[in-house]
Amino acid sequence: MKRALDSVMDAIDIETYLVCADPLEGKKLAMQLGTELNLGEIDIMYEEFDGYGMRVRLRKYIYKPGNNYLYLENIAPEKEGDL
Amino acid sequence: MKKILCVPFDPVHDVGIKIIKAELDKYGHDTKLLSPDLTPEAIVKIAASDKFDFILVSRTLGYGVAELLARFVDLLDAAGVRETSKIVIGGKPITPELAAELGFDKGFGANSSMEEIVAYIEGREITLSGQGLNRTKKDIASKYDYSFNNLEIEALLGSIADKLIDWAKTKSSPGIQRAVIREKIFNATDQTEKDSLLKEYYALxxxxxxxxxxxxxxxxxxxxxxxxxxxxxxxxxxxxxxVDPVKIQHADNHPLVFKFLGSGCPIMDITHAKVCERYGIDGFLVINPSWEARFEGLIEGCLTHENDGTITSFDNIKLLRDSLDSSTLLTVRAHRGLNTPETILLAGLAGADLAKINLVYGSLGAGTDPVRLAVDGLYAIQLAARFNMPFDIPGNDELSGVPAWKSLAGLLINVMIGKKLGAKPILKPLFCYGPHIVINGLMKQNYIDYNTAKILALRSIVNSPIWPGEPIAFMTQSEERVQSANANSYHAALAAGLGVDVITVASTDEAYSRGPICVTSRIDTIRAITDAYKFVGNASFKPTPRAEEFTKMLIDKITEVLTAVEARDNLPGAIYDGLLGNQEDGAYPGTFGAGTVN
Structure with missing residues (x-):
């Protein structure tokens, strides 16, 4: 069975609000979130602390330019029903 | 003709079904619209009283609505309505799966088009456009004759261009020589001849x-x-x-919308481009890697690259061109570095539609020696003319800190050179919040006046296509997604109101510099701009009287700059002297290829 992650065209962005005491904790939690979601190391694209928590935009690249894009494999007419 | 009962199964929201009824009427169908306050039992009674081909039910979903709809379908079944009628539901959150689950024959949701609904009613196969985008390729330059309204500026530009063309007449460069050889290789049929030409090429x-x-x-x-x-x-x-493509432009005269490609990998570029085409993007600009500018010669073949910039090769450009829809425009950046003539040649041979050349910015902000780029650029513009490729002239020197009037003067010099060499230039002033603007507080009151003034100034000088970029909203965007999409959409709406021809737009991750641009971020801004075009429609923003002051100031200062440039022997001399951007502005004449012109 094919993995959904392999079908991501390039990256996964996560936007959420992390309740935290300060920006430092917010950043730590953001990085931790990547690990807890089994995404490994993720980038913090954007963060905004407002006193109660931090609004974040996080990104995990699944494919970078020049990688072997698994979502392009096995796209053929006879396979279409399986996709 | 089908007989259709239109049921607003909602006490409040009956707009959707009214629109559908009006459309179906246009197609000649016999429709009957019920009022929105009927009970399910009353509706079933009406549905059963006549032989309707379709019962179209419109309903937004909320708590308990699914059960209500399922019960309604049961009532219709019990009354025998399904024996004669197909029962269809429409509403924003409706999906085909949900419709089937609730017992409806068909469901239409937020993304369903009127064409799909009509096709279903008429029993036709729902038209998916397949590979086609149902549009034709636009010729951006076709309606412009490059006549000048400002005769003083025309005379200055004429003199600058004549002097440059005359100065360059007896000059050549390794870049030009390679382009000549490359064309011979392309046309050679004999392998021995090709090998011999390749040796000549590698010597350069x-x-x-x-x-x-x-x-x-x-x-x-x-x-x-x-x-x-x-x-x-x-x-x-x-x-x-x-599925059927989205159209970004709400009005026929709204600007075409371009996006950058240049992830490094042509395969990634193309997969992104194919998705963007479906969201209505009209064209793409291919950006090459920065290291390519430093080297004499280009790498051949279909190549991928792990970092920013897709490698300029015939095979890469051809792969892009052939993979895009025939209606989608493709422009190739050529003015950076030492391969400008060959890049234009490859772009032309591979079927690109446009090429990006700015003799001034390429020398000031992009690293090429002014003498080298002047010589290479003139040859490249002639090649562009030969391939009938308009060339777009980005004013991105403003991002280094060059004042707009110097950047615009540079664009106009390119326009006159292009005109004299039989090419079709396109002005690309920046729609941005550049350093000079920030330092001098030119956009403190709003972002409308100064951007508007640039367009009005250029338009008052020459009848040329105008394509704000590059991309619009540069330096107004953050890594925050909504803000970034908004910034793009506001600038796009302003551009639409000003009646420009094309805009280049960024993605909502443009300000994020630690990785390649992603397809969802590309879609973000396209969606935002589609809405912005709809919002502005055939209206426009009203600038304050300051826009007029800015326009006059820009024209006066452009004239001053061109007067100073014209007083020099040639354009490269004026660039070295900082007349079109100096060190104080943040612009430095490039050094790549210095001393290579012979």
Whole structure:
């Protein structure tokens, strides 16, 4: 069975609000979130602390330019029903 | 003609079904619209009283609504309505699966088009556009004659261009020579002749390029795209069945919308481009890697690169061109570095539609020696004319800190050169919050006046296509997604109101510099701009009287700059002297290729 992650065209962005005491904790939690979601190391694209928590935009690249894009494999007419 | 009962199964929201009824009426169907306050039992009674082909039910979903709809379907079944009528539901959150689950024959949701609904009613196959985008390729320059309204500026530009063309007449460069040889290689039919020409070509190349082309020893991060990868890409394009494309432009005269490509990998570029085409993007600009500018010569083949910038090669450009819809425009950046003539040649041979050349910005903000780029650029513009490719002239020197009037003066010089060489130039003033603007508080009151003034100033000078970029909203965007999409959409709406021809737009991750642009971020801004175009429609923003003051100031200052440039012997001399941007502004004449003109 094919993995959904392999079908991501390039990256996964996560936007959420992390309740935290300060920006430092917010950043730590953001990085931790990547690990807890089994995404490994993720980038913090954007963060905004407002006193109660931090609004974040996080990104995990699944494919970078020049990688072997698994979502392009096995796209053929006879396979279409399986996709 | 079908007999249709339109049921607003909602006490409040009956707009959707009214619109559908009006459309179905236009197609000649016999429709009956019920009032929104009827009970399910009353509706079923009416449905059963006549033989309707379709019962169209409109309903937004909320708590308990699904049960209500399922019960309604049961009532219709019990009354025998289903024996004669198909029961259809429509509403924003409706999906085909949900419709089936609730017992309806068909469901239409937020993304359903009127064409789909009508096709279903009329029993036709729902039209998916397949590979086509149902549009024709636009000729951006066709309605412009490059006549000048400002005769003083026309005379100055005429003199600057004549002097430059005359100065360059007896000059050549390794870049020009390679383009000449490359064309011969392209046309050669005999392998011995090709080999001999290749030797001549390599004699004019840097070692890194020779090593890559003859020994497969590529610059770090570069590799050839494999046959399997190309085959996979071809299958992706051929065997997917895309849905009908979105149209970004709400009015016919709204600007075309371009996006950048240049992830480094042509396969990634193309997969992104195919998605963007479906969201209505009209064209793409291919950006090459910055290291390419430093080397004499280009690497051949279909190549991928792990970092920013897609490598300029005939095969890469051709792959892009052939993979895009025939209606989608493609422009190739050529003015950076030492391969400007050859890039234009390859772009022309590979079927690109436009090329990006600015003799001034290429020398000031992009690193090429002014003498070299002047000589190469003139040849390149002639090639562009030969291939009937308009060339777009980006004013991105403003991002270095050059004041708008110097940047615009540079664009106009390129326009006059292009005009004299029989090419079709396109002005690309920046729609941005550049450093000079920030320092001098020119956009403190609003972002409308100064951007508007640039367009009005250019329009008062010459009848040329105008394409704000590059991209619009530069330096007004953050990494925050909503803000970034908004910034793009406001600038797009302003551009639409000003009646420009094209805009280049960013993505909502443009300000994020630690990785490649992603397809969802590309879609973000396209969606935002589609809404912005709809919002502005055929209206426009009203600038304050300051826009008029800015316009006059820009025209006066452009005239001053051109007067100073015209007083010099030639354009490269004026660039070295900082007349079109100096060190104080943040602009430095480039050094790549210095001393190579012969």
């Amino acid at each position: 190349c840097d070692t890194e390029i020779i090593n890559a082309n003859t020994r497969g020893k590529f610059i770090k991060g570069v590799r050839k795209v494999t046959g399997k990868e190309l085959e996979n890409l071809a299958n992706f394009i051929k065997h997917r069945k895309p």
